Amino acid sequence: MSKSNLAKRASHAGAMITEQRQLVCRIMERSHDHPDAEQVFARARDHDPRISLATVYRTLKTLSDLDLVITHDFGDNRTRYEIKKEDHHDHLICVASGEVIEFRDPELERLKKKIAKRLGYELESHSLELYGRPKS
Amino acid sequence: MSKSNLAKRASHAGAMITEQRQLVCRIMERSHDHPDAEQVFARARDHDPRISLATVYRTLKTLSDLDLVITHDFGDNRTRYEIKKEDHHDHLICVASGEVIEFRDPELERLKKKIAKRLGYELESHSLELYGRPKS
DNA sequence: ATCAATGCAAATTTTTTGCATATCA
């Protein structure tokens, strides 16, 4: 049950760890969907009703600046957040249900780096979203 | 100098073509960057100062519903629009300058379809953004 | 003539910010 301990990593990276940040970190560790700020806020408020939405936004920004959290845009105008894991994965969004499916593909990862290199860039980050319709 | 004639295609797809929509279509045909709604509005207003931002939004929405225009999110909180061409391409965003570079890669296209299929989906659309730092 | 699109301004939605206060190191 060892958690990734996001808060500890954030602290190690120089961020001050307050009770609220601790809480947001714990929530991000336990969220296996891709919540937006409002959802993180709702979950946080369940544990501590005194936390504010502004703090949630600020904390998520801080974590994402530290590269510990990634942001996504799945086409509905709101930013979704996800804890960054060691292994990169991408997302397929079901156009029928909106469900988000994570997948990994090493060939894809290789190809992305190769393309960036070809264009004269060092790949820093990347995001791929596939939008698909379930094959009955 | 044959244009892609976006307006004609929109009309063919059943959209009513007004002067404003004509104008937005012409602008999208001539824009080779990836403008946001505000930029399209500014360009439109140069030709016809009476057009409104709401109409630009509504027209872009209509065109994108008709699959004649694609939307992008490059990480700054605004939706960017681009006319949809026959051949799919993806984007590399320079993290240093914000510049957006288009690229094409057939292997990538094949791989995307393959992955969707593997997951039990028919690929409907997809977007890949690479964020890279220029190799000095 | 009829139905849909427009303009305008107001309303929503998402995210950010200023400032006085509370909290961490």
Place this chain on the structure above:
DNA sequence: TGATATGCAAAAAATTTGCATTGAT
């Protein structure tokens, strides 16, 4: 203690919408 984070409410920014009017077919 001294610097930084928080909460609150107000501000910004992006996008949508209601409604009276205009315009397309």
